[in-house]
Amino acid sequence: MTDSVPTRQLGRNGPRVTGIGLGLMSFAGWYGQKDTSVESSLALLDRAHEIGERFWDTADIYTGSEQRVGEWFRRSGKRDDIFLATKFAVRAGADGSRTIDNDPAWSILYPSAGHHVRPVCVEIPSPQVFRATM
Numbered sequence: 001m002t003d004s005v006p007t008r009q010l011g012r013n014g015p016r017v018t019g020i021g022l023g024l025m026s027f028a029g030w031y032g033q034k035d036t037s038v039e040s041s042l043a044l045l046d047r048a049h050e051i052g053e054r055f056w057d058t059a060d061i062y063t064g065s066e067q068r069v070g071e072w073f074r075r076s077g078k079r080d081d082i083f084l085a086t087k088f089a090v091r092a093g094a095d096g097s098r099t100i101d102n103d104p105a106w107s108i109l110y111p112s113a114g115h116h117v118r119p120v121c122v123e124i125p126s127p128q129v130f131r132a133t134m
Contacts, residue, residue: 028063
């Protein structure tokens with residue numbers, strides 16, 4: 001990792017990661033950007049890696065994001081350089097509806113991620129805890 005991006009330890013015993021992660025929600029055009037092409041996404045990931053950004057964040061709901069990250073891993077061969085965080089549970093229906101699905105079968109990253117998934121923690125708080133923290 002280069003010295004150009006500050007790092008910190010993730011948790012008490014976790015790996016060192018860049019202090020600010022790279023959010024990949026923009027790959028789906030959620031922010032209104034005009035160029036959401038695969039090639040522009042891969043160029044962004046190339047540049048992020050070049051400057052030392054190694055903490056990437058995605059989610060299955062960010063249309064195509066995980067597949068593009070997987071494609072970058074295949075093209076670059078640099079999967080082990082990246083700490084990848086992803087989220088799951090929101091499923092989009094063909095009609096645009098959204099449902100919560102925390103079935104473990106749904107939680108597995110798309111095969112395009114290169115089968116380099118290292119589960120960290122999935123915590124579903126009890127309803128009592130959830131209400132207390134709202």
